[in-house]
Amino acid sequence: MTLLEIKNLKQHFPISKGFLSEKKYVKAVDGVSFTLNKGETLGIVGESGCGKSSLGRSILRLAEPTSGEIKFKGQDILKFNRKQMKNIRKDMQIVFQDPYASLNPRSTIRSILEAPLKIHGIGNREERMKLIESLVEKIGIRKDQLDNYPHEFSGGQRQRIGIARALTLNPDLIIADEPVSALDVSVQSQVLNLFVELQKEFNLSYIFISHDLSVVQHISDRVAVMYLGKIVELAHVDQLYQNPLHPYTKSLLSALPIPDPSQKRERIILEGDLPSPINPPTGCAFHTRCPVATSDCRTETPALREKQFGHWAACIYV
Amino acid sequence: MGAIRFIVKRLILMLPILLGITILTFFISNTIPGDPARLILGPKATPEGIERLREEMGLNDPIYVQYGKYMYGLVQGDFGKSTYSQQAVSEDLKRYFPATFELTLFSMFLTVLIGIPFGIISANKKDKIPDQITRFMALTGVAMPAFWLGIILLLFFYLKIGILPGGGRIDSWVSPPEAITGMYTIDSLLTGNWEALKSSLIHLILPGFTQAAVTIGMITRMTRSSMLEVLRSDYIRTAYAKGGSENRVLYGHALQNGMMPILTLMGMTFGHALGGSVLVESVFSWPGLGRYAVNAINYLDFPAVMGVTILIAVLFITVNLIIDILYHVIDPRLKYE
């Protein structure tokens, strides 16, 4: 069952350059479309500046998208007014990268977790406490720690609290924006395991945004690769990692250091850096770094097409 | 190219600011109760006499007409005539301003020369004895009222041990140097008049230091906190990792990076020093603009008040423009906009 359907979503941020000069835009998200099923995890992966975080925010309308369609449970939420939006936000929550920056340092964990319930007027105090207590136990925080402040917890515990806060309203969709990037390996695996357990228990759908290819592979059912505001490849996780089609995905995967010294591979090492999203290259945005680009790639903008069953790629040579 | 456009733009932007200042000063000084004509003619003046003088001075015109007349003169470089000194205000300013400017420059010079190195030492030796001493001195400097410090210094250095003069700009037996800028030290330097240079420098010490005490304290504290932040930066670690010595890192890397807030404060203190010179000038009988301004206010000498205000405003804006340009010279990340 489709939970979320994104169609041609655009998020262009104007950058002002004096009042007389020409207006320029950062095309953070530039025509992204995908669907997400109930209980599914879609991983979104890409390098810094590819627009993956902006995409997460615009789906929740934390930044107002420039155009496009966001159908959540069949309704286009971009047409919603404030009140409708507040209601629907119960069902879509976000978990941020830095758990410390997103938790109010002056509030106890109890009041941090109670706040969303209060805002939406759910239950009386007693019921709310009951819910919170059962929730923290699931995420691995003890009940007697509820009256502590965020600084009294470790990074991993704080991220657990961030997850618990997202879960209080019993959402259908959680957008996790680099949720384990700030954590150490041993703690990262604890939190990743928690994500998997919670998904099973609450039948959650995740949009899991990360720059880390191995983390995304671990957690996702399907994966979208972004480059300069566009999805360049989208496929089931095994298809994407075993048989990448787009040259960018291929080079990303081959650039990833593998934690096994006995495996030596041929590398595709890309030249140069990510171009600026203010002035993206014409045609296929990847052509400036692509090892197989031709002159056609400079002029022709490739559309994201289904090249194999369930395997989409945006490249004219695939 | 960008720099020149930037400066021209800023100079053009100065005009509306100055216009605003003239309007404010003009209208505020005209609402002060009292009649300048009566003050000039004294207690024995007849009402007819006062009326005649008022008519002559244009005081009977509606206030906007008065303002218009004043501005008409001003754009031609005419600041009007001082009702008190009976001289052109521009002549008065020419006479008194260099003294104040010299004193202010000297105190700023002391501020930079003492405040910045002490701030750096203080930051580099954080919480150690040099830091404790510097912080105590800086706090004392900021907390001590200038007139009180001036009197104490006079009592000690002039009356008690008598090694420094008690006031004025130059010894009475030394003739002032030929006027070029009006600043004695600079003029005597330019004309090679060493006797006058020595005498005028000695006269600058006490008032200069008195005026600088507060600003030295402020700059020291600002330098310390700015440097503390800079010294924690990664590029300072890089500089040490390259093999740089402590002095090289402090003065070659850290100071430049810590300079922005120090410059900002310097711009502000410069204005403060110009405007706040009244007390110091009184204590040291310094024939400067501050004393002239006080007299002008006491005698409701509106043209003089206006002249002083405009001059200080122009200077203040110019100094801040210079500081803005310095920002850009120091920091390549800033763009002229």
Place this chain on the structure above:
Amino acid sequence: MLLQVQNLQLSLKRAGKFISILDDVSFQVQKGETLGIVGESGCGKSMTALSIMRLLPDKAKLAGEVKVGSEVISKLSKKKLEKIRGNQISMIFQDPLTSLNPLHTVGKQIEEALILHTNLTKKERKDRVVELLKEVGLPRAEEMVKEYPHQLSGGMRQRIMIAIAMACRPQLLICDEPTTALDVTVQAQILELMNKLKQENDMGIIMITHDLGVVAEVCNRVMVMYAGKVVEEAEVNELFQRPRHPYTIGLLEAIPRVGERKRTLGSIPGTVPSPQNLPIGCRFADRCKDAMEICRQAQPKTLQLTDDHRVACWLYDERREDLKDDITRNQESKTTLSH
């Protein structure tokens, strides 16, 4: 032997008290070899590097011996150490943007190392700077000399840092998480560059990282640190194939790997003990699934398992049975005394 570090002990003052950051850290680096130091945040891997260079914060207590070649540098005066920093030993850091002085041109920052350590003339230095920029793979080197760090991309900035570090052809290059702030594709470029430079210059590299992928990619030997102590060290293949310390095993199981998908990752329960509150026994004991009684009572000694494999863990210590008796006896006598 290029670098020899013996019994490094480091304490830093935090909130008025000295707390132990490094405890008995010893290791060596050979010419032409890359030693990886891995561990999670707070394990002391960066502090180890800074201790070698003595780039420590104020109020640090450092003991132990650091030898470069035959020279003991840990006892050198400040002035003499400055001659070694950036010359025989160079260092590059995690964040190339904040590690470069924002107000100086790229050329000036590279040239500074040459001014400090060589007698080259101005002209020769200028040429050398351009040469270095080309060496680290930067295009249009001549123009880049006049540019500022903010005008460059992250990858270019890290190349500049490498050019500064390489300016005086160091024998040892210490890299503190050099690719952590970079994107995967740029990371691959930088790692390739470092391998190239190592081969060309026959220098030793210490690669500090939390990323086991990077370790596998570039290191010859690996040292694993936990809470300020070295827990295991081995040749790289040996370590990945036959990890011995339960912490190393846990780490290797905790990383998600491309190519093999399991639903549940191995994980190490709990968190690292804070340096203010270290246990008397093995520092990993509280999180270790194999912990024994003795692990909580005494610190394990470092055991040389084979020529290229050492580990600090009671599991491999044959003396543990005897010692256990000793310790219990000791404790019994203590308890009887207190009665």
